[in-house]
Amino acid sequence: MGLEISSHLHPVGSFDLADHGVPTGREEVWRFTPLKRLRGLHAEAPLGAGELKVDVDAGDGVTVEVVGSDHESRGTSGLVPPDRVSARAWAAAEQVFLVDVPAETVVEKASTITLTGLGVEDAAAGHVVVRIGAFSKATVVLRFEGSATLAENVEIVVGDSASLTLVSIQDWADDAVHHSTQHARIGRDATLKHVAISFGGDVVRHDLTADYAGPGGRAELLGLYFADAGQHLEHRLFVDHNAPKTTSNVVYKGALQGQGAHAVWIGNVLIRKEAEGIETYEENRNLVLTDGCQADSVPNLEIETGEIEGAGHASATGRFDDQQLFYLQARGIPEEEARRLVVHGFFNDIVRKIGVPELEDSLMAAVEAELEKNVTQGVGGAA
Numbered sequence: 001m002g003l004e005i006s007s008h009l010h011p012v013g014s015f016d017l018a019d020h021g022v023p024t025g026r027e028e029v030w031r032f033t034p035l036k037r038l039r040g041l042h043a044e045a046p047l048g049a050g051e052l053k054v055d056v057d058a059g060d061g062v063t064v065e066v067v068g069s070d071h072e073s074r075g076t077s078g079l080v081p082p083d084r085v086s087a088r089a090w091a092a093a094e095q096v097f098l099v100d101v102p103a104e105t106v107v108e109k110a111s112t113i114t115l116t117g118l119g120v121e122d123a124a125a126g127h128v129v130v131r132i133g134a135f136s137k138a139t140v141v142l143r144f145e146g147s148a149t150l151a152e153n154v155e156i157v158v159g160d161s162a163s164l165t166l167v168s169i170q171d172w173a174d175d176a177v178h179h180s181t182q183h184a185r186i187g188r189d190a191t192l193k194h195v196a197i198s199f200g201g202d203v204v205r206h207d208l209t210a211d212y213a214g215p216g217g218r219a220e221l222l223g224l225y226f227a228d229a230g231q232h233l234e235h236r237l238f239v240d241h242n243a244p245k246t247t248s249n250v251v252y253k254g255a256l257q258g259q260g261a262h263a264v265w266i267g268n269v270l271i272r273k274e275a276e277g278i279e280t281y282e283e284n285r286n287l288v289l290t291d292g293c294q295a296d297s298v299p300n301l302e303i304e305t306g307e308i309e310g311a312g313h314a315s316a317t318g319r320f321d322d323q324q325l326f327y328l329q330a331r332g333i334p335e336e337e338a339r340r341l342v343v344h345g346f347f348n349d350i351v352r353k354i355g356v357p358e359l360e361d362s363l364m365a366a367v368e369a370e371l372e373k374n375v376t377q378g379v380g381g382a383a
Helices: 084-092 322-329 335-354 357-373
Strands: 005-007 052-057 063-068 095-101 111-118 124-132 137-147 149-158 163-170 177-186 191-198 203-212 218-227 232-241 247-256 262-271 279-288 294-303 310-319
Touching (some): 084 149, 084 177, 095 111, 111 124, 124 137, 149 163, 163 177, 163 203, 177 191, 191 203, 191 232, 203 218, 218 262, 247 262, 262 279, 262 310, 279 294, 335 357
Parallel strands (some): 111 137, 124 149, 137 163, 149 177, 163 191, 177 203, 191 218, 218 247, 232 262, 247 279, 262 294
Antiparallel strands (some): 063 095
């Protein structure tokens, strides 16, 4: 039986693999993804433990443990696999990596979990649950490095009046393939700041969905990505405003350089009939540094009630602004350095919004390293 659709923006999920046909690329949710480069994650490729190493640096009061797939934490976010890769990963994962913060716990230090892939030959299925109790505050960083073929589900549960910053950093080697499905349930008067950062990998597809367990929930969803020659970086978001007086703010910024660099951003927001008094805004900006790149940006709003505070979106893809470059060069700054400064300025505001000081320097250094991979060429005025 096919999937029933409750919203044209997002299909109802299913745990039954039979409900998820092998995608052909003609489906709306797959039309941008290079299926032939997914190494069979979307079809029948065997999924196991893979070749992965995990390192943990947890803050005081944070419990990090590996539990069985039958652990009570699994499924508490309400995640139901929305596509075939997610459903396959759910069925194949034999363990759950659980990050747990007890109620009324304030953790000053960011807890970092680093997953390093040791090879691409054996595809891995992963499952992560990040759970933060009521009235708690914490920052969790999930960092992905090395070479891997990985399909994973990540569940995020933010208790009532809690505050969680979750940063997912995809800094893979050039040969990695990563399909990540993440779902967040935000409690009453709770706050989630979710940050998706993608630099490395051959193909990275990062799907994030969020809904609310009560009124007053707030979601700030930030993203930063830099696609190089031949890279495919895809970020899809779906915010389900299913409770009144909730808010969401989405800001994603990306840069592209090199032949065949491809970035995809899909931002979907559903405002249900019961979601009166909500406020939402989504924004995506792409900066094209060279010829031969492609950026697809598709914001969508579906509104079922007129009783809202505000809803809007903005999307832009452009080249270097010649006026900015002229201004800098007129003050004696060489062209290559002027271009570097423009890119730094483009990313700097979103890096500051992340609010994790120990990451700021490393992220700007990563942007610098990306710029050094390819000498930027002159590319006309803003589109």
